[in-house]
Amino acid sequence: MRSDARLLLLAAPQVQALLAPDDVLAAVREAFILHSQRQGRVFPVIRERLATGGIFGIKSGDVQAQTLLGFKAAGFWRSNRSMGGEPHQATVMLLDPATGRPTCLIDGNAITTARTGAAGRLGLELLARPESKSLCVFGTGVQARIHLDLALDLLPALQEVSYVTSRRVPDAAMEAAFAGRCALLHATDPDAAVASSDIVITATPGGGPLFSADAVRPGTHLNAVGADTKGKQELPHGLLNRARVFVDDREQYRQIGEGQWMDKHEVTEIGDLLTGREEVSRAAEDVTVFDMTGLALQDLTVARMLYRRAVEEGHGTQVPWPW
Numbered sequence: 001m002r003s004d005a006r007l008l009l010l011a012a013p014q015v016q017a018l019l020a021p022d023d024v025l026a027a028v029r030e031a032f033i034l035h036s037q038r039q040g041r042v043f044p045v046i047r048e049r050l051a052t053g054g055i056f057g058i059k060s061g062d063v064q065a066q067t068l069l070g071f072k073a074a075g076f077w078r079s080n081r082s083m084g085g086e087p088h089q090a091t092v093m094l095l096d097p098a099t100g101r102p103t104c105l106i107d108g109n110a111i112t113t114a115r116t117g118a119a120g121r122l123g124l125e126l127l128a129r130p131e132s133k134s135l136c137v138f139g140t141g142v143q144a145r146i147h148l149d150l151a152l153d154l155l156p157a158l159q160e161v162s163y164v165t166s167r168r169v170p171d172a173a174m175e176a177a178f179a180g181r182c183a184l185l186h187a188t189d190p191d192a193a194v195a196s197s198d199i200v201i202t203a204t205p206g207g208g209p210l211f212s213a214d215a216v217r218p219g220t221h222l223n224a225v226g227a228d229t230k231g232k233q234e235l236p237h238g239l240l241n242r243a244r245v246f247v248d249d250r251e252q253y254r255q256i257g258e259g260q261w262m263d264k265h266e267v268t269e270i271g272d273l274l275t276g277r278e279e280v281s282r283a284a285e286d287v288t289v290f291d292m293t294g295l296a297l298q299d300l301t302v303a304r305m306l307y308r309r310a311v312e313e314g315h316g317t318q319v320p321w322p323w
Helices: 012-018 021-036 078-083 109-127 142-154 172-177 190-195 250-255 270-275 296-313
Strands: 006-010 040-042 046-049 055-063 068-076 088-095 102-107 134-138 160-164 184-186 199-202 221-224 244-247 267-269 288-291 317-320
Touching (some): 006 012, 006 296, 012 102, 012 109, 021 040, 021 109, 021 270, 021 296, 055 296, 068 109, 068 296, 088 296, 102 109, 102 296, 109 142, 109 221, 109 244, 109 270, 134 142, 134 190, 142 160, 142 172, 142 199, 160 190, 172 184, 244 250, 267 270
Parallel strands (some): 006 102, 134 160, 160 184, 199 221, 221 288, 244 288
Antiparallel strands (some): 040 055, 055 068
16 A cells, blocks of 8 residues: 555665675676666766865666666765765665655665775776786775775785875875785875886875876776766876776766766776677786776665665664655
């Protein structure tokens, strides 16, 4: 009965308890495959700067054949740090496509972190040289940490790991987080750190180029995470001209990703590699870039996985939502 309708609420602690890395990876892989097969639709992204200093956005989409519909409202509020809060804020909602009624409201911060990390892992798996021994990560926030964590899990040959901070000073919390996992060294010269790395991960707020294009040596793979809004940039001018570029979505890459700084450039969607529509034949000297702007389908497939697990295992809070 319509009057018996309920809305399931999943708060941050409940989401964290339900997130399993393998399940997230499978859901993100499915999202990219659905996108490649054009079974999943990605609607135009809303991404706007606010007078408060924050950035607010909405990513939405659906998979009609799977009755999956929803959106993520998210953004970045730098001033939250001064209040002891997380600057990234996200909320995901799943809806019944037959009626438009909401079925599940989920804290989206952990979803965003986990699904972006899983996408980065797929990028490394598909594009980085398996024998890679050195890695440099720009940033020390939640995204930098999960991308480094997953890279260490995936690539056992990694021996040298460096990190670069915006203020060029060491980050004790970052080093403590990876104590015992790797010898994490703070780098004060970004170009030197990049030049000595097989893999470069950029996970910053996207305030501008982080290093020189000439610092990237042949054979390097780069995962670019931070450019997801008009005006944001992490990679230097000239790098994409000599790289093989892979993206999660062509249009988003050109509108809000690193591609907004390029007039014309051929790119390959990562989902096409997973479905076999495109193949990677990586020469040893190739420079490859995976630019991640984030797909709504990633959020929705992960959210659906959480919703199903919560219902099966009795997690979350059911709220009456009559109509």
